[in-house]
Amino acid sequence: MKEKKEKSLFALYFKVLFIVLAILAVWGGIAYGIFHYLVGGLNRSEVDEKNLSVNEEVVKQSKEQKIMNIALYGVDSRNQDYKGRSDAIILLSLNGNTGRIKLVSIARDSYVSVPGHYDTKINHAYAYGGPELAIQTLNENFGLDVTDYVTVNFDSLADIIDEMGGIDLEVSEAERQQINAYLLRGEPLRQTGMVHLNGPQAVSYSRIRKIDSDSKRAERQRRVLTCLFEKALEIKPVQYPAYIRKFAPMAETSLSNEELLQIASIGMKGSQLKLEQAAFPNDFLPYHGETIAGVWYYVYDTDIAADMLHQYIYEDVPFEEYVQPENITKRRKYSPAPVSVKPAEPEETEESEESDEPEEGLTEPVEDIPHVPEWVTPAEPIEPEEPEPIEPLEPVEPIEPEPVVEPEPIPESEPEPLPMEPTWVTELTGEG
Numbered sequence: 345m346k347e348k349k350e351k352s353l354f355a356l357y358f359k360v361l362f363i364v365l366a367i368l369a370v371w372g373g374i375a376y377g378i379f380h381y382l383v384g385g386l387n388r389s390e391v392d393e394k395n396l397s398v399n400e401e402v403v404k405q406s407k408e409q410k411i412m413n414i415a416l417y418g419v420d421s422r423n424q425d426y427k428g429r430s431d432a433i434i435l436l437s438l439n440g441n442t443g444r445i446k447l448v449s450i451a452r453d454s455y456v457s458v459p460g461h462y463d464t465k466i467n468h469a470y471a472y473g474g475p476e477l478a479i480q481t482l483n484e485n486f487g488l489d490v491t492d493y494v495t496v497n498f499d500s501l502a503d504i505i506d507e508m509g510g511i512d513l514e515v516s517e518a519e520r521q522q523i524n525a526y527l528l529r530g531e532p533l534r535q536t537g538m539v540h541l542n543g544p545q546a547v548s549y550s551r552i553r554k555i556d557s558d559s560k561r562a563e564r565q566r567r568v569l570t571c572l573f574e575k576a577l578e579i580k581p582v583q584y585p586a587y588i589r590k591f592a593p594m595a596e597t598s599l600s601n602e603e604l605l606q607i608a609s610i611g612m613k614g615s616q617l618k619l620e621q622a623a624f625p626n627d628f629l630p631y632h633g634e635t636i637a638g639v640w641y642y643v644y645d646t647d648i649a650a651d652m653l654h655q656y657i658y659e660d661v662p663f664e665e666y667v668q669p670e671n672i673t674k675r676r677k678y679s680p681a682p683v684s685v686k687p688a689e690p691e692e693t694e695e696s697e698e699s700d701e702p703e704e705g706l707t708e709p710v711e712d713i714p715h716v717p718e719w720v721t722p723a724e725p726i727e728p729e730e731p732e733p734i735e736p737l738e739p740v741e742p743i744e745p746e747p748v749v750e751p752e753p754i755p756e757s758e759p760e761p762l763p764m765e766p767t768w769v770t771e772l773t774g775e776g
Contacts, residue, residue: 385592391476393491397459402489405658410440412607413657414599415479415493417470418501418565420551430470430478430495431551432565435488437657438610442618445610446657447569449562449623455634455641456485465641475598487650492598498551499528500594502543504572507590510542511571513549522552546571558642559625566621573619622656624649628663 418432452467631644
């Protein structure tokens with residue numbers, strides 16, 4: 345009797361377990377179906393991971409620390425598509441363990457090696473080979489493991505900001521004038537100070553660089569994204585589906601639904617989320633402005649930048665602390681051996697309205713910045729090589745000059761007799 349009761353209990357247990365699992369499976373399927381419906385409007389584009397030059401050592405680090413690195417691009421296309429140069433380049437790093445979100449913007453004028461092309465601006469990679477080449481360029485120059493991207497057209501970004509209710513930013517008079525000068529649509533901005541910007545105004549703000557530099561423009565782009573991040577934290581969970589459905593068609597991405605769910609799980613950490621920002625170039629990395637083949641670039645050591653970036657992402661070492669002796673690794677193991685490339689040439693792609701060379705008096709310094717960190721090891725002096733002995737030349741017989749022939753003297757001719765004076769002259773003078 346006792347054995348029968350135990351058997352019936354076990355049978356009941358398994359029946360309940362099976363029913364619970366079945367219910368969870370059904371609800372899980374329904375939930376996944378709803379999620380698939382919400383993100384169904386996304387513009388999907390696959391990239392071949394074999395062509396992305398992913399650093400395998402970094403892949404292991406990311407898995408151990410549950411870190412996702414995603415490339416974010418903003419393109420300025422007049423055709424409402426996702427082609428052209430990437431005027432905004434931001435590395436998004438999500439930490440699933442800590443809830444830290446790190447945004448690292450890379451100036452579009454950064455001088456890097458573009459695989460299969462010559463050394464040029466990093467933003468040209470997107471124009472030459474789309475997101476796949478743009479990601480490969482990031483991975484090779486900064487030793488990363490990026491395999492996915494999200495691209496937003498600037499017009500779409502304006503619509504997203506409008507849907508979020510606009511943003512509040514501190515705007516100077518010089519910035520206000522630039523916002524209105526490049527405003528593509530909508531009302532001009534008439535106030536300064538802390539002002540409320542709509543979508544087109546905010547996008548125009550994020551593209552300003554005429555009054556200062558490209559690094560300042562990257563800083564403005566991060567401010568706009570920070571405001572959007574803060575707005576997103578204010579959205580109630582019940583509003584998520586409506587926003588996802590609206591925003592999905594405004595972006596192009598290679599992220600799968602499973603990866604999007606993984607990102608969503610990080611977003612559910614709520615108050616634990618912490619947004620941090622950084623940029624290249626910066627005051628803690630030696631850099632200078634240089635004109636090469638008629639084009640202006642930011643030039644800095646991408647090996648040092650790669651090491652600085654890795655310590656920031658995986659060891660939480662801020663850029664300003666990287667120069668401290670205890671944080672210097674000088675490993676430089678993240679970037680692969682450079683690929684032989686052609687020298688820089690004049691750009692072949694169609695230029696936008698803005699000139700590649702900043703206006704006179706508004707550029708970044710063309711000299712090396714004065715605060716070069718002490719940890720930068722100066723190059724060892726190169727000892728001059730011993731010159732090879734020069735063999736004496738065989739003596740050359742002197743060439744005797746040819747005798748100079750004296751020119752024959754020109755015979756002096758007899759002076760012609762003066763004409764006789766007419767007789768009337770002597771008559772007048774009384775002579776003769």
